[in-house]
Structure formats: structure tokens, C-alpha cells
Amino acid sequence: MKYLLVLAVLWVAIWLWRKNRREEMHDAMRERAAKARQQQRTAPSQPQAMVRCAHCGLHLPATDAIAGPGGAVYCSTAHREAATQQ
Incomplete structure (x- = not known):
């Protein structure tokens, strides 16, 4: 019974850790996409005479x-x- 409780706590801890990692990866991807959009908007045009x-x-x-x-x-x-x- 004691091992079953330890296994359940480990399982919950691993599940939470993986869930947080996925959210961090999605946030990082959103930030990268936002930076790319910002750079496209502020890209300088060709110089003019x-x-x-x-x-x-x-x-x-x-x-x-x-x-x-x-x-x-x-x-x-x-x-x-x-x-x-x-």
C-alpha cells in the first residue's frame, strides 16, 4: 500500500512537470512568433535617393x-x- 501511494505521488509529480514544460514551450513559441511579426512590421524599406x-x-x-x-x-x-x- 505504501508503495502504491509513493507511485501515485510520483505519477502526479511527473504529470505536473510535463504539463508545465508544454505550457512553457507554447509560451516560448508564441513569443518567437510575436517577435517575428514585430520585425516584419518594422523592417526598413529600401533607401531612396x-x-x-x-x-x-x-x-x-x-x-x-x-x-x-x-x-x-x-x-x-x-x-x-x-x-x-x-
Whole structure:
């Protein structure tokens, strides 16, 4: 009878230990997945070429710049018009 009680206590202890290990592994996997999602969201995009507005000197991405006469670039149509009127 005494051995049966010891065996039952051992069985419960092993069951609890394995249950906790499984939960820890699931938590670690969730954390890894969350970190991977965070890294994907914050991954930097490709660098863009920067140009300088010929009127005010503002630096802006070349894709947002507005072309003007003589190869000059401007940050807005108002600056392009102001530069051409002078």
C-alpha cells in the first residue's frame, strides 16, 4: 500500500512537470512568433535617393519631387512657380 501511494505521488509529480514544460514551450513559441511579426512590421524599406528643392533647400525623396525647367527639382508646385517667375 505504501508503495502504491509513493507511485501515485510520483505519477502526479511527473504529470505536473510535463504539463508545465508544454505550457512553457507554447509560451516560448508564441513569443518567437510575436517577435517575428514585430520585425516584419518594422523592417526598413529600401533607401531612396534624396534631392534638394531649388527654391527653399528642403531635402525630399526623389519620387516626391516636382521637376522644373533646367533639370531643377522642387518640393511643391508653388515653389516651382515662384522660381520660374523670378
